[in-house]
Amino acid sequence: MIELWTWDTPNGRKISVALEEMGLPYTVHAVNIGKGEQFNPEFLSFSPNNRIPAIRDPEGPDGKPITVFESGAILLYLAEKTGKFLPRDLRARIPVLEWLMWQMGGFGPMPGQVHHFLMQPEGPARDYGVKRYGDETKRLYGVLDRRLAGRDFVATDGAPSVADFAILGWAWRHERHLVPFDDLPNVAAWYERMMARPAVQRGFAVKLN
Known part of the structure; x- marks a missing residue:
C-alpha cells in the first residue's frame, strides 16, 4: 500500500485526488509543516528538498520499493504505474x-x-x-x-x-x-x-x- 506523506496544501491535494481517481490504496502520514516536521530526518531521507508531498511505494518497478518526491514527478509515476490519466501515444x-x-x-x-x-x-x-x-x-x-x-x-x-x-x-x-x-x-x-x-x-x- 502506498504511503502518502503530505499536508493539507494544494500540492498535497493533487496527490490524494490522483490516488483516489486511480483507485490505488494508500495511507496518509501527516507532515505538519507548521511545526517543521518536513525537516525530520526520516522524511528528509526520501524527500531531500524538505517539501511535501512524497510517497513510498513498497511495490514499485519490478516489485521493488521506491520513493518519489515532487508532486509532478509523483503524478507521472502514478500514471505510469497504473496506465491511467496519461496517454501512451x-x-x-x-x-x-x-x-x-x-x-x-x-x-x-x-x-x-x-x-x-x-x-x-x-x-x-x-x-x-x-x-x-x-x-x-x-x-x-x-x-x-x-x-x-x-x-x-x-x-x-x-x-x-x-x-x-x-x-x-x-x-x-x-x-x-x-x-x-x-x-x-x-x-x-x-x-x-x-x-x-x-x-x-x-x-x-x-x-x-
Whole structure:
C-alpha cells in the first residue's frame, strides 16, 4: 500500500485526488509543516528538498520499493504505474506534459507568493508583493480560461489527465488567490465539472492534517 506523506496544501491535494481517481490504496502520514516536521530526518531521507508531498511505494518497478518526491514527478509515476490519466501515444501525451509543467512552473509558485504576501503586515512591501504576484496569477488564470474554451479538460479529450489534477489542486484555492471566477466562465465550468467527480470529492475529503 502506498504511503502518502503530505499536508493539507494544494500540492498535497493533487496527490490524494490522483490516488483516489486511480483507485490505488494508500495511507496518509501527516507532515505538519507548521511545526517543521518536513525537516525530520526520516522524511528528509526520501524527500531531500524538505517539501511535501512524497510517497513510498513498497511495490514499485519490478516489485521493488521506491520513493518519489515532487508532486509532478509523483503524478507521472502514478500514471505510469497504473496506465491511467496519461496517454501512451507521444503526440497525445505532449499536451499533458506541457500543462503539467505549466502548473509546476507558474500556476503554483505565483499564487503561492500571493498567499505569502497576504499574510505579511500591511505596508508597501505587502502591497507590492500582492500586486506583482496577483497580476501574474490572474494572467495565468486567463491563459487557463482560453485553453478551456470548448474543452471539458485541460489537455485530453473525454477524460481528465494528471494535468487536470495538478491544476485543480491550486484552483481549489482561487479565493485565497483573490481570483473570482466571474470573468472566467471556462475555468468555472471546468472546476465545477472536476469537483463533481466522486473520486475528486474523496480526494479532497480525506484528512491530510
